[in-house]
Amino acid sequence: MRIKTINVHKVLLPVKGGIYRMASDDVQSLDSTLVEVVTEEGLAGWGETCPIGPVYQPQHALGARAAIAEIAPGLIGQQVQSIRLLAKRMDERLNGHGYAKAALDIAFLDLLGQQLGVPVSTLLGGALTDRVESYYSLIVGEPDETARIAADKVRSGYPRLQVKIGGRSLEQDVATVRKVWEAVGFKARIAVDGNRGMTVAAAMQLSHLCQSVPFVLEQPCNTMEEVATLKGRISHPVYLDESTEDQNAVLRAISSGIADGFGFKVTRLGGLSKMTTVRDMCAIRSLPHSCDDAWGGDIIAAACTHLASTVEPRRCEGAWIAQEYIDGHYDSTNPIRIVEGHIAVPQRPGLGVRPEPGMFGPPITSHG
Ligand code: 0XW
Numbered sequence: 001m002r003i004k005t006i007n008v009h010k011v012l013l014p015v016k017g018g019i020y021r022m023a024s025d026d027v028q029s030l031d032s033t034l035v036e037v038v039t040e041e042g043l044a045g046w047g048e049t050c051p052i053g054p055v056y057q058p059q060h061a062l063g064a065r066a067a068i069a070e071i072a073p074g075l076i077g078q079q080v081q082s083i084r085l086l087a088k089r090m091d092e093r094l095n096g097h098g099y100a101k102a103a104l105d106i107a108f109l110d111l112l113g114q115q116l117g118v119p120v121s122t123l124l125g126g127a128l129t130d131r132v133e134s135y136y137s138l139i140v141g142e143p144d145e146t147a148r149i150a151a152d153k154v155r156s157g158y159p160r161l162q163v164k165i166g167g168r169s170l171e172q173d174v175a176t177v178r179k180v181w182e183a184v185g186f187k188a189r190i191a192v193d194g195n196r197g198m199t200v201a202a203a204m205q206l207s208h209l210c211q212s213v214p215f216v217l218e219q220p221c222n223t224m225e226e227v228a229t230l231k232g233r234i235s236h237p238v239y240l241d242e243s244t245e246d247q248n249a250v251l252r253a254i255s256s257g258i259a260d261g262f263g264f265k266v267t268r269l270g271g272l273s274k275m276t277t278v279r280d281m282c283a284i285r286s287l288p289h290s291c292d293d294a295w296g297g298d299i300i301a302a303a304c305t306h307l308a309s310t311v312e313p314r315r316c317e318g319a320w321i322a323q324e325y326i327d328g329h330y331d332s333t334n335p336i337r338i339v340e341g342h343i344a345v346p347q348r349p350g351l352g353v354r355p356e357p358g359m360f361g362p363p364i365t366s367h368g
């Protein structure tokens, strides 16, 4: 099975409700890059990478497409058999840019799964469950309104909530966390996500003022070093998200004991194949983690779901997908959907989702 063509598509995904607000940035429409890798036999594998704007993390949409333009010509004619060989080939074409390589890695796994007649979860080591948890992300908002949405989402079945804070007064952040807790109590696990927006001092004050609320504090400060100084000085467990820039950053965080868990992004870590390594490193130290991506449609949602199904459920902090904040699906027959806060793991070969033929229009670039 040799690669004949790689088509690149650009898809705009406007935010339902207008604005997705985080401490680090407000976004209104996201620019997703999809790759369709077509073999000589006419089989098509899909991949996707959709950074949540150019500010959330160093990755950005134009960067993804520029990187794919460097890499793709070198993949034409290559066999889709050894994912590791294809990864090596990509590294020989371009240093770094894991978030662009991730889209291609996902497409290779989609192809291989279809050829072997197995779901991607099987290629990642095997699913432990057929239904994974998701979580609802509450954007930075007014405390009472945030608590009202939180209660509503927990009633609908979400087992976990992520409360976004930062970029405003400590008073508002503390009020939001307390009100969400009063509204949901132990009915859901709570992560409080500062998205790099807090000083160490503010993170310490928040933790002290909300001491009796059992939440995990996700990426409160900008750097891993700042977050490291919180150890032993606050009462809440600390998770890293944006600081996990690559596999080595995860290794550093685990070996130095900085993080009690992680919010992982499949594309930032370089794709599903690279994620299996950090997944297994976390298993060795019994560390919980999510299986998310920053944004995107059904393709990346399927990738996150397959991965999450291979994580020991007691340590799986869910697969976040953008469904609640975008309209429609690429695959209306077999969409990846959150039902009662959970996502069914696709059982069909490959990713188990196919964009409707022609729905993205002609590709913006074709290689091969
Ligand atoms: C909730 N997410 C997974 C979606 C947005 O991209 C931000 C992200 C996070 O945890 O920071």
Ligand code: MG
Pocket: 193, 195, 218, 219, 241, 242, 263
């Ligand atoms: Mg986060």
